[in-house]
Amino acid sequence: MISSVRGTVLSAVGGNVVLEVGGIGYAVQVTPEHALALRVGDQAFVHTSFIVREDSMSLFGFETREQLSVFELLTGVTGVGPKSALGVLSVLGPGQIATAVATEDDAVFRKVSGIGPKTAKLIVVSLAGKLIAHTEPAASTVVPPTGDQVVVALVGLGWSEKVAVDAVANVISSNPDAATFPVQTLLRLALAQLGPAQHGAASAVRA
Template identity: 50%
Template sequence: MISSLTGTVSHVGLHSAVLDVSGFGMLVQATPQTLANLRVGNQARVFTALIVREDSMTLFGFSEPEEREVFETLLGVSGVGPRLALAVLAVHTPEAIRVAASSGDDKAFSKVPGIGPKGARRIVLELADKLVPLESGPAATTSNPWQGQVLAAMMGLGWSEKDAGAAIDAAVQDSPEVAAGGNVGSILKLTLRRLGQDGARASVRS
Protein backbone atom coordinates (compact mmCIF):
# COMPACT_ATOMS: atom_id res chain seq x y z
CA MET A 1 0.00 0.00 0.00
CA ILE A 2 1.41 3.41 -1.03
CA SER A 3 0.23 5.84 1.66
CA SER A 4 2.26 8.89 0.62
CA LEU A 5 4.77 10.18 -1.92
CA THR A 6 7.58 12.68 -1.42
CA GLY A 7 9.48 13.96 -4.41
CA THR A 8 10.10 16.74 -6.91
CA VAL A 9 7.10 18.01 -8.83
CA SER A 10 7.83 17.63 -12.55
CA HIS A 11 4.39 18.34 -13.97
CA VAL A 12 1.08 19.86 -12.84
CA GLY A 13 -1.99 19.48 -15.04
CA LEU A 14 -5.69 20.24 -14.70
CA HIS A 15 -6.52 16.96 -13.02
CA SER A 16 -3.19 15.34 -12.15
CA ALA A 17 0.44 15.87 -11.29
CA VAL A 18 3.69 13.94 -11.64
CA LEU A 19 6.19 13.59 -8.80
CA ASP A 20 9.70 12.29 -9.43
CA VAL A 21 10.38 9.86 -6.61
CA SER A 22 13.79 8.14 -6.63
CA GLY A 23 13.91 8.20 -10.40
CA PHE A 24 10.29 7.15 -10.94
CA GLY A 25 7.67 9.54 -12.30
CA MET A 26 4.56 8.90 -10.19
CA LEU A 27 1.28 10.14 -11.67
CA VAL A 28 -1.38 11.12 -9.13
CA GLN A 29 -4.93 12.27 -9.76
CA ALA A 30 -5.92 15.11 -7.44
CA THR A 31 -8.40 17.87 -6.66
CA PRO A 32 -7.81 21.45 -7.87
CA GLN A 33 -7.08 22.47 -4.26
CA THR A 34 -4.28 19.92 -3.94
CA LEU A 35 -2.84 20.73 -7.36
CA ALA A 36 -2.84 24.45 -6.55
CA ASN A 37 -0.30 23.80 -3.78
CA LEU A 38 2.15 22.07 -6.11
CA ARG A 39 4.87 23.94 -7.99
CA VAL A 40 7.03 22.44 -10.73
CA GLY A 41 10.59 22.02 -9.47
CA ASN A 42 9.64 22.11 -5.78
CA GLN A 43 9.68 19.27 -3.30
CA ALA A 44 6.22 18.11 -2.24
CA ARG A 45 4.50 15.43 -0.24
CA VAL A 46 1.05 14.07 -1.05
CA PHE A 47 -0.98 11.50 0.85
CA THR A 48 -2.23 8.82 -1.49
CA ALA A 49 -4.87 6.19 -2.03
CA LEU A 50 -4.16 3.41 -4.52
CA ILE A 51 -7.19 2.13 -6.45
CA VAL A 52 -6.61 -1.20 -8.16
CA ARG A 53 -8.84 -2.39 -11.00
CA GLU A 54 -8.54 -5.38 -13.31
CA ASP A 55 -7.01 -3.22 -16.03
CA SER A 56 -5.47 -0.33 -14.10
CA MET A 57 -3.76 0.94 -10.96
CA THR A 58 -4.45 4.59 -10.16
CA LEU A 59 -2.99 6.81 -7.45
CA PHE A 60 -5.09 9.61 -6.00
CA GLY A 61 -3.23 12.33 -4.12
CA PHE A 62 -4.30 14.64 -1.28
CA SER A 63 -2.66 17.49 0.56
CA GLU A 64 -3.96 16.32 3.96
CA PRO A 65 -4.70 12.90 5.51
CA GLU A 66 -8.22 14.13 6.31
CA GLU A 67 -8.96 14.53 2.59
CA ARG A 68 -7.85 10.97 1.95
CA GLU A 69 -9.97 9.64 4.83
CA VAL A 70 -13.11 11.32 3.51
CA PHE A 71 -12.29 10.13 -0.03
CA GLU A 72 -12.00 6.53 1.11
CA THR A 73 -15.22 6.79 3.13
CA LEU A 74 -17.06 8.14 0.08
CA LEU A 75 -15.90 5.09 -1.89
CA GLY A 76 -17.96 2.97 0.48
CA VAL A 77 -21.18 4.55 -0.81
CA SER A 78 -22.93 2.50 -3.47
CA GLY A 79 -22.61 4.13 -6.88
CA VAL A 80 -19.69 6.36 -5.88
CA GLY A 81 -16.40 5.62 -7.62
CA PRO A 82 -13.01 7.33 -7.32
CA ARG A 83 -13.74 10.03 -9.89
CA LEU A 84 -17.01 11.02 -8.27
CA ALA A 85 -15.49 10.95 -4.78
CA LEU A 86 -12.73 13.25 -6.04
CA ALA A 87 -15.37 15.55 -7.57
CA VAL A 88 -17.08 15.85 -4.18
CA LEU A 89 -13.78 16.93 -2.61
CA ALA A 90 -13.24 19.39 -5.45
CA VAL A 91 -16.48 21.16 -4.48
CA HIS A 92 -16.48 20.80 -0.67
CA THR A 93 -13.85 20.73 2.06
CA PRO A 94 -13.63 17.54 4.14
CA GLU A 95 -15.27 19.28 7.11
CA ALA A 96 -18.10 20.63 4.94
CA ILE A 97 -18.73 17.07 3.73
CA ARG A 98 -18.84 15.85 7.32
CA VAL A 99 -21.30 18.58 8.27
CA ALA A 100 -23.53 17.89 5.25
CA ALA A 101 -23.55 14.15 5.90
CA SER A 102 -24.29 14.43 9.62
CA SER A 103 -26.98 17.10 9.18
CA GLY A 104 -28.74 15.37 6.26
CA ASP A 105 -27.97 18.20 3.82
CA ASP A 106 -28.41 16.33 0.54
CA LYS A 107 -28.53 19.63 -1.40
CA ALA A 108 -24.84 20.10 -0.66
CA PHE A 109 -24.04 16.92 -2.57
CA SER A 110 -26.43 17.89 -5.40
CA LYS A 111 -24.04 20.78 -6.15
CA VAL A 112 -21.43 18.28 -7.29
CA PRO A 113 -21.45 17.65 -11.07
CA GLY A 114 -22.64 14.12 -11.75
CA ILE A 115 -24.75 13.76 -8.59
CA GLY A 116 -28.51 14.13 -8.90
CA PRO A 117 -31.11 14.45 -6.12
CA LYS A 118 -31.52 10.69 -5.68
CA GLY A 119 -27.79 10.11 -5.60
CA ALA A 120 -27.31 12.93 -3.11
CA ARG A 121 -29.95 11.49 -0.82
CA ARG A 122 -28.34 8.05 -1.00
CA ILE A 123 -24.96 9.53 -0.08
CA VAL A 124 -26.44 11.26 2.97
CA LEU A 125 -28.22 8.13 4.11
CA GLU A 126 -25.14 5.94 3.78
CA LEU A 127 -22.73 8.46 5.32
CA ALA A 128 -24.90 9.63 8.22
CA ASP A 129 -23.18 7.44 10.82
CA LYS A 130 -19.77 7.32 9.12
CA LEU A 131 -18.80 10.99 8.87
CA VAL A 132 -19.32 13.44 11.72
CA PRO A 133 -17.88 16.95 12.16
CA LEU A 134 -14.48 17.02 13.82
CA GLU A 135 -13.97 18.86 17.09
CA SER A 136 -11.71 21.82 16.27
CA GLY A 137 -12.09 24.21 19.17
CA PRO A 138 -14.40 25.47 21.92
CA ALA A 139 -17.18 26.28 19.48
CA ALA A 140 -17.25 22.70 18.18
CA THR A 141 -17.81 20.82 21.41
CA THR A 142 -20.83 18.59 21.95
CA SER A 143 -22.33 21.33 24.15
CA ASN A 144 -22.62 23.50 21.03
CA PRO A 145 -24.66 21.46 18.53
CA TRP A 146 -25.25 24.58 16.41
CA GLN A 147 -21.57 24.77 15.41
CA GLY A 148 -21.86 22.65 12.28
CA GLN A 149 -24.93 24.52 11.02
CA VAL A 150 -23.37 27.96 11.50
CA LEU A 151 -20.09 26.84 9.93
CA ALA A 152 -21.91 25.39 6.91
CA ALA A 153 -23.94 28.58 6.51
CA MET A 154 -20.81 30.74 6.62
CA MET A 155 -19.06 28.59 4.03
CA GLY A 156 -22.18 28.75 1.89
CA LEU A 157 -21.82 32.55 1.95
CA GLY A 158 -18.30 32.26 0.59
CA TRP A 159 -16.11 32.34 3.70
CA SER A 160 -13.32 29.81 4.01
CA GLU A 161 -13.63 27.12 6.68
CA LYS A 162 -10.65 28.57 8.54
CA ASP A 163 -11.92 32.17 8.56
CA ALA A 164 -15.47 31.14 9.43
CA GLY A 165 -14.33 28.95 12.31
CA ALA A 166 -12.12 31.71 13.73
CA ALA A 167 -14.94 34.26 13.49
CA ILE A 168 -17.38 31.93 15.23
CA ASP A 169 -14.94 31.32 18.08
CA ALA A 170 -14.29 35.06 18.46
CA ALA A 171 -17.99 35.93 18.36
CA VAL A 172 -18.80 33.31 21.00
CA GLN A 173 -16.07 34.63 23.28
CA ASP A 174 -17.40 38.19 22.91
CA SER A 175 -21.06 37.27 23.56
CA PRO A 176 -21.28 33.91 25.38
CA GLU A 177 -24.90 34.59 26.33
CA VAL A 178 -25.92 34.45 22.64
CA ALA A 179 -24.07 31.14 22.19
CA ALA A 180 -25.72 29.76 25.30
CA GLY A 181 -29.12 30.40 23.74
CA GLY A 182 -28.22 28.07 20.87
CA ASN A 183 -30.23 30.02 18.26
CA VAL A 184 -28.51 29.42 14.93
CA GLY A 185 -29.85 32.62 13.34
CA SER A 186 -28.67 34.81 16.22
CA ILE A 187 -25.23 33.21 16.31
CA LEU A 188 -24.90 33.58 12.53
CA LYS A 189 -25.78 37.30 12.71
CA LEU A 190 -23.32 37.77 15.56
CA THR A 191 -20.57 36.08 13.57
CA LEU A 192 -21.26 38.11 10.43
CA ARG A 193 -21.22 41.29 12.51
CA ARG A 194 -17.87 40.24 13.96
CA LEU A 195 -16.45 39.68 10.48
CA GLY A 196 -17.73 43.10 9.43
CA GLN A 197 -16.01 44.74 12.39
CA ASP A 198 -12.75 42.94 11.65
CA GLY A 199 -12.97 44.05 8.02
CA ALA A 200 -13.54 47.65 9.08
CA ARG A 201 -10.53 47.55 11.40
CA ALA A 202 -8.37 46.14 8.59
CA SER A 203 -9.48 48.98 6.29
CA VAL A 204 -8.56 51.63 8.90
CA ARG A 205 -5.13 50.06 9.46
CA SER A 206 -4.41 50.01 5.73
Protein backbone atom coordinates in the same frame (compact mmCIF):
# COMPACT_ATOMS: atom_id res chain seq x y z
CA MET B 1 -0.37 -0.53 -1.19
CA ILE B 2 0.99 3.00 -1.72
CA SER B 3 -0.15 5.11 1.24
CA SER B 4 1.91 8.24 0.55
CA VAL B 5 4.32 9.80 -1.93
CA ARG B 6 7.00 12.42 -1.40
CA GLY B 7 8.92 13.72 -4.39
CA THR B 8 9.74 16.51 -6.82
CA VAL B 9 6.85 18.07 -8.72
CA LEU B 10 7.46 17.50 -12.44
CA SER B 11 4.09 18.85 -13.55
CA ALA B 12 0.81 20.04 -12.05
CA VAL B 13 -1.93 20.58 -14.61
CA GLY B 14 -5.63 20.57 -13.81
CA GLY B 15 -6.14 17.72 -11.40
CA ASN B 16 -3.11 15.73 -12.51
CA VAL B 17 0.26 15.91 -10.78
CA VAL B 18 3.45 13.99 -11.52
CA LEU B 19 5.85 13.45 -8.60
CA GLU B 20 9.33 12.08 -9.28
CA VAL B 21 10.64 9.64 -6.68
CA GLY B 22 13.97 7.93 -7.29
CA GLY B 23 13.85 8.64 -11.00
CA ILE B 24 10.29 7.35 -11.38
CA GLY B 25 7.38 9.69 -12.08
CA TYR B 26 4.17 8.88 -10.24
CA ALA B 27 0.96 10.26 -11.77
CA VAL B 28 -1.33 11.37 -8.94
CA GLN B 29 -4.87 12.67 -9.33
CA VAL B 30 -5.66 15.55 -6.97
CA THR B 31 -8.24 18.32 -6.70
CA PRO B 32 -7.66 21.34 -8.99
CA GLU B 33 -7.11 23.54 -5.91
CA HIS B 34 -4.43 21.19 -4.62
CA ALA B 35 -2.68 21.18 -8.00
CA LEU B 36 -2.64 24.99 -8.06
CA ALA B 37 -0.86 25.02 -4.69
CA LEU B 38 2.03 22.93 -6.06
CA ARG B 39 5.03 24.41 -7.85
CA VAL B 40 7.10 22.58 -10.47
CA GLY B 41 10.55 21.76 -9.11
CA ASP B 42 9.53 21.87 -5.45
CA GLN B 43 9.18 18.96 -3.06
CA ALA B 44 5.64 17.81 -2.25
CA PHE B 45 4.06 15.21 0.01
CA VAL B 46 0.64 13.65 -0.50
CA HIS B 47 -1.38 11.03 1.35
CA THR B 48 -2.57 8.58 -1.28
CA SER B 49 -5.22 6.02 -2.04
CA PHE B 50 -4.12 3.35 -4.54
CA ILE B 51 -7.12 2.18 -6.58
CA VAL B 52 -6.73 -1.03 -8.60
CA ARG B 53 -9.27 -1.93 -11.28
CA GLU B 54 -9.28 -4.65 -13.90
CA ASP B 55 -8.13 -2.22 -16.57
CA SER B 56 -6.25 0.40 -14.56
CA MET B 57 -4.24 1.35 -11.47
CA SER B 58 -4.62 4.90 -10.18
CA LEU B 59 -3.22 7.04 -7.38
CA PHE B 60 -5.36 9.72 -5.74
CA GLY B 61 -3.52 12.23 -3.56
CA PHE B 62 -4.57 14.46 -0.65
CA GLU B 63 -3.03 17.20 1.49
CA THR B 64 -4.38 15.80 4.76
CA ARG B 65 -5.28 12.44 6.29
CA GLU B 66 -8.75 13.83 6.95
CA GLN B 67 -9.36 14.35 3.23
CA LEU B 68 -8.06 10.85 2.51
CA SER B 69 -10.35 9.38 5.17
CA VAL B 70 -13.40 11.14 3.74
CA PHE B 71 -12.41 10.07 0.21
CA GLU B 72 -12.29 6.43 1.28
CA LEU B 73 -15.66 6.71 3.00
CA LEU B 74 -17.16 8.26 -0.14
CA THR B 75 -15.80 5.52 -2.41
CA GLY B 76 -17.46 3.00 -0.12
CA VAL B 77 -20.87 4.41 -1.07
CA THR B 78 -22.66 2.51 -3.82
CA GLY B 79 -22.54 4.51 -7.05
CA VAL B 80 -19.64 6.75 -6.00
CA GLY B 81 -16.41 5.99 -7.85
CA PRO B 82 -13.00 7.48 -7.02
CA LYS B 83 -13.33 10.29 -9.57
CA SER B 84 -16.75 11.27 -8.23
CA ALA B 85 -15.41 11.15 -4.66
CA LEU B 86 -12.52 13.41 -5.70
CA GLY B 87 -15.08 15.68 -7.37
CA VAL B 88 -16.95 16.00 -4.07
CA LEU B 89 -13.73 16.98 -2.28
CA SER B 90 -13.00 19.51 -5.03
CA VAL B 91 -16.19 21.32 -4.12
CA LEU B 92 -16.59 20.60 -0.40
CA GLY B 93 -14.12 20.37 2.47
CA PRO B 94 -14.31 17.50 5.01
CA GLY B 95 -16.06 19.76 7.52
CA GLN B 96 -18.68 20.84 4.98
CA ILE B 97 -19.31 17.22 4.01
CA ALA B 98 -19.72 16.25 7.66
CA THR B 99 -22.15 19.13 8.23
CA ALA B 100 -24.20 18.20 5.16
CA VAL B 101 -24.43 14.58 6.31
CA ALA B 102 -25.31 15.55 9.88
CA THR B 103 -28.09 17.89 8.69
CA GLU B 104 -29.24 15.46 5.98
CA ASP B 105 -28.63 18.11 3.33
CA ASP B 106 -28.17 16.07 0.15
CA ALA B 107 -28.64 19.17 -2.04
CA VAL B 108 -24.96 20.14 -1.69
CA PHE B 109 -23.89 16.82 -3.18
CA ARG B 110 -26.21 17.23 -6.16
CA LYS B 111 -24.16 20.29 -7.14
CA VAL B 112 -21.17 18.04 -7.82
CA SER B 113 -20.79 16.92 -11.44
CA GLY B 114 -21.68 13.24 -11.78
CA ILE B 115 -23.67 13.03 -8.54
CA GLY B 116 -27.40 12.59 -9.13
CA PRO B 117 -30.30 12.90 -6.65
CA LYS B 118 -30.34 9.20 -5.71
CA THR B 119 -26.58 9.01 -5.18
CA ALA B 120 -26.62 12.27 -3.19
CA LYS B 121 -29.27 10.84 -0.86
CA LEU B 122 -27.33 7.60 -0.57
CA ILE B 123 -24.18 9.51 0.45
CA VAL B 124 -26.05 11.15 3.32
CA VAL B 125 -27.58 7.85 4.48
CA SER B 126 -24.36 5.82 4.12
CA LEU B 127 -22.09 8.35 5.87
CA ALA B 128 -24.49 9.11 8.74
CA GLY B 129 -22.67 8.77 12.05
CA LYS B 130 -19.25 8.29 10.45
CA LEU B 131 -18.10 11.91 10.26
CA ILE B 132 -18.99 13.26 13.72
CA ALA B 133 -15.33 13.62 14.69
CA HIS B 134 -14.71 15.85 11.67
CA THR B 135 -17.41 18.38 12.51
CA GLU B 136 -16.20 19.42 15.98
CA PRO B 137 -12.89 21.15 15.06
CA ALA B 138 -14.52 23.08 12.22
CA ALA B 139 -17.26 24.36 14.52
CA SER B 140 -14.80 25.52 17.18
CA THR B 141 -12.41 27.41 14.89
CA VAL B 142 -13.06 31.16 14.94
CA VAL B 143 -11.16 33.20 12.37
CA PRO B 144 -10.18 36.72 13.59
CA PRO B 145 -10.25 39.73 11.20
CA THR B 146 -6.48 39.41 10.70
CA GLY B 147 -7.09 35.87 9.42
CA ASP B 148 -9.24 37.22 6.59
CA GLN B 149 -6.41 39.56 5.62
CA VAL B 150 -3.97 36.64 5.56
CA VAL B 151 -6.31 34.67 3.28
CA VAL B 152 -6.38 37.63 0.87
CA ALA B 153 -2.57 37.83 0.99
CA LEU B 154 -2.16 34.11 0.28
CA VAL B 155 -4.56 34.28 -2.65
CA GLY B 156 -2.51 37.21 -3.95
CA LEU B 157 0.61 35.04 -3.73
CA GLY B 158 -0.99 32.40 -5.96
CA TRP B 159 -2.82 29.93 -3.72
CA SER B 160 -6.50 29.11 -4.15
CA GLU B 161 -8.95 30.53 -1.62
CA LYS B 162 -9.79 27.05 -0.29
CA VAL B 163 -6.11 26.22 0.34
CA ALA B 164 -5.55 29.63 1.95
CA VAL B 165 -8.59 29.33 4.23
CA ASP B 166 -7.59 25.81 5.33
CA ALA B 167 -4.02 26.93 6.12
CA VAL B 168 -5.20 29.89 8.21
CA ALA B 169 -7.77 27.73 10.02
CA ASN B 170 -5.07 25.18 10.90
CA VAL B 171 -2.81 27.91 12.29
CA ILE B 172 -5.60 29.39 14.39
CA SER B 173 -6.79 26.02 15.73
CA SER B 174 -3.25 25.14 16.85
CA ASN B 175 -2.48 28.56 18.41
CA PRO B 176 -4.86 29.66 21.22
CA ASP B 177 -3.51 33.23 21.08
CA ALA B 178 -3.77 33.53 17.29
CA ALA B 179 -6.47 36.21 17.57
CA THR B 180 -3.83 38.58 19.00
CA PHE B 181 -1.20 37.89 16.33
CA PRO B 182 -0.41 40.65 13.79
CA VAL B 183 -1.06 39.93 10.12
CA GLN B 184 2.64 39.34 9.32
CA THR B 185 2.97 36.71 12.05
CA LEU B 186 -0.15 34.86 10.95
CA LEU B 187 1.01 35.01 7.34
CA ARG B 188 4.42 33.51 8.18
CA LEU B 189 2.77 30.72 10.18
CA ALA B 190 0.31 30.03 7.36
CA LEU B 191 3.15 29.83 4.83
CA ALA B 192 4.95 27.38 7.12
CA GLN B 193 1.71 25.37 7.33
CA LEU B 194 1.66 25.14 3.53
CA GLY B 195 5.02 23.34 3.65
CA PRO B 196 8.63 23.65 2.55
CA ALA B 197 7.59 24.26 -1.04
CA GLN B 198 6.55 27.76 -0.03
CA HIS B 199 9.88 29.04 1.40
CA GLY B 200 10.38 31.30 -1.60
CA ALA B 201 7.08 33.00 -0.98
CA ALA B 202 7.84 33.32 2.73
CA SER B 203 11.11 35.10 1.89
CA ALA B 204 9.26 37.46 -0.41
CA VAL B 205 6.84 38.31 2.41
CA ARG B 206 9.67 39.02 4.86
CA ALA B 207 11.35 41.25 2.27
